[in-house]
Amino acid sequence: MTSLTINGVSIDVEADSDTPLLYVLTDELLLQGPRFGCGLAQCGSCSVLVDGIETRACVTPIATLKDKSITTLEGITAYYAAKSGLASIPQSTPVQDALVAEQALQCGYCYNGMIIKATELLLNNPDPSDAEIRSAMNGHLCRCGTYPKIISAIKKASLMIRVAQQGEDDTITEGLA
Amino acid sequence: MKKTLTMTPVKRRSLLKAGGALIINFNFQTTTFGQEQRPLAGPPDPEQIDSWIAIHQDNTATVFIGFAELGQGCSTALLQVAAEELDLSMAQIGTIGLDTHITPNQGGTYSSSAMRVGGPQIQRAAAEARQVLLQMATEQLKVDFDSLQVENGIIYSNETKTRNTSYGELIGDRQFNLAFSGNAPLKNPADYKLVATPFPRKDFPLKAKGTYRYIQHLRLPNMLHGRIVRPRGQGAYKNGVQVVDINEASIASIPGARVIRRSNFVGVVAEKEWDAVKAAQQLEIIWDQPDSLPGNENLFTQMEKGLTNERVAVEQGDVSAFNEAFVKSEFKAYGPYQAHVPFAPNCALADVKQNSALVMCSSQDIYNTRTSIANLLGMETEKVRVQFHDGAGTFGHSCWDDVAQAAALMSSMVGQPVRVQYMRWDEHGWDTYGPAHIGKTRISADRNGKLVSYEYEGWQHHWSLIETSEQTAKGTPAAEWPPFPAQQINPRTLGGMYDIPNRYLLNHHVPGLDYLKGAWLRSPVDLSFSFVSEQAIDDLAFQLGIDPWQFRQQNISEFHWLGVLNAAAKAANWQPRPAAENVSNAAIVRGRGIGVGTHLASYGGAVAEIEVNKRTGDVRILHLCGAIDAGLVVNTSNVENQIVGQLVQTASRMLLEEVTFNKTNVTSLDWASYPILRFEQCPEITPVIVQRLNEAPSGAGEEVMAAAAAAIANAFFDATGKRMTMYPFTPERVLQTLAV
Ligand code: FES
């Protein structure tokens, strides 16, 4: 029995301690965010946040996760709200909103990892440059080739976050139009 | 609507008790499985309105679409077409998943067929339904047919404005029971409100939230997890898989894991997924792996030397005019095997019972898959029900049929539902790859820069017909698809855009059983065709000292082709000058190139700007502009996304992608050994749509890749003065080319 904290809830899981976190999330807890892509830490399909750091669930045995806080896509709004000091949990995060606004996806399968990684990035660096975005996202693959659209969506999300934080700053809101 | 799927009873009560913060949704999208509507095995009669459209009492409509949503947004676009003809809003219209018991057989979702074939079919059905509904309204309202107007499914009369009725009121949840009249008028394109707009895709919000259910998320009650067990990486197609010995005791330590075997088909099942994964890796098997493949080194020599079947695809005029021509270009170049490798490996679920089978999979052609599964199980076709559920974008025939067969076999052997997902190495190693190609061309022009002759010979094998699951389980011998144009040299891309008086195209079909498995990969073989052909065209322009855009302009009279050529050049702000004019000794050089090409319909033009590091051999693509003319574009935002995706994939395929194999098996088995483009390598992308409101949609899912591949190759020449004769442009190949 291993005790894990997932999206703020503490859960005892029966799986052997060498089981990769991904299989606990998908097969036991039936979560839909993290998903199998390679099982080799090469693609980012299975990404979750562990204590705020993007982590590949497919190669992370649950034994290493005691006393850590795991956030999946299902918990990303609550996590984002807590980290940004929002009064309530929004329906979706700026990254999710921007991806839809930019119509940035095709099959959308890679979006779990993209959202997890972009959220980590923007919480650490709310105003990343193009190069910083590319470098942060470089470990996440997209077979459908949506990279250019994801980059613009992350820029848009960054703007949305900064506008929300700085209120009515005209110089920033102009860029949103 | 009733639930027809329930989740495996959740064993993890502790989790549920732990509180509500974890979002778990057991409520499967049951509308997908509305078998109560059409309990009989399909396909339904395509000439009946009810086969396409159902109007509900609440004045909404369901459209039965026979095409797979492959991430290209066709389900939204086809609903736009239906809503437009019916005068419904997009909020009032929906669809259900592909199901051989419900949806019509529109043929497979191939060759960008969804909009090209499906658009007009659905438009016609919607127009028929509208006409019937208006006739019913004339009777009910006692007004003139011509006075009727429809808005959001409410029917008004100009004569008596107060009286109205609605689709739902007229026929809600009852059947039309009417065949097509064949005379329902179609809306005038000038009146389009929904078609030709960038309507937001309906699946996006769910996908961004993570609540959209892909095939990989589905579960059946009481199911087991299955994995296939094969050698890592396929050998020659004809050899299939040969088991010498299996040590079943080697997985005894994994509780509940079992070996499933029929002849040379081997799999494992277990209740927990991780146990199945572990068992598949731990199972000790000795395989017989003959070393009969040519390996990458000898591939092209073997293809060219062996016996081939010849077919003349085009013969026109007399290509011996080449001999007397003013400028000549002879060029031979090679394209590698490339893989589909969807981001998520293929997955299928099957529940095979004594007398019926349900198979849930990502087949792009459910009716065809149904036949193959019925054969495999020895069951009547009508007893097999196949449903499509989308997974990750697959771009052609990846392992979806193979995994569907594997799931059906395993379920039939264990007597329980089984969910099978391929591991990364299964998907990379057992794909039906886009076949390798050799192209040889001789082209000439006169002193005025007019093309005189065009010859092309192409070598490649056909697509594989028998899936590995069937081959291993039943011993069905490997076989290729019979000859047909889509798997052979493509006259449209091979010079078809130019005015050439003398032209000769020869296809060498290389018998494929000694090679890797093959199938259609997005824009099948077209990247290789244009890589050869458009470099030779470019070379003529270079010899004549003419700008490559202008050279193409003066040899193209067809207005669609000119349209895409010019649109791409304009988007790239192309300034005319001969190619390779700026070649220098600098270590890092830049170049730009242009190209045209397509698949079987539509038109593509592209411009590339690249940077070559002559010291390291690294090539960076800086910018790609791609223009598509696909006739009427129903959803402009979808097609823009399609162009972006095609250009990024072309960059990936030209710079990085190559299936590697030695004499026994494929060795590129994951994203490290088969890399694809990443964020940091991604060029700036400029998509351009040439919109033609008065033409039929002709497909926009793959038609700019050939042009972009050519543009990249020509940009390399512009930068370095050297021509690449094989892609991908790996540093070793680039350094070799530069050293010559
Ligand atoms: S599935 Fe974990 S990185 Fe690919």
Ligand code: FES
């Ligand atoms: S959108 Fe399909 S893998 Fe990224």
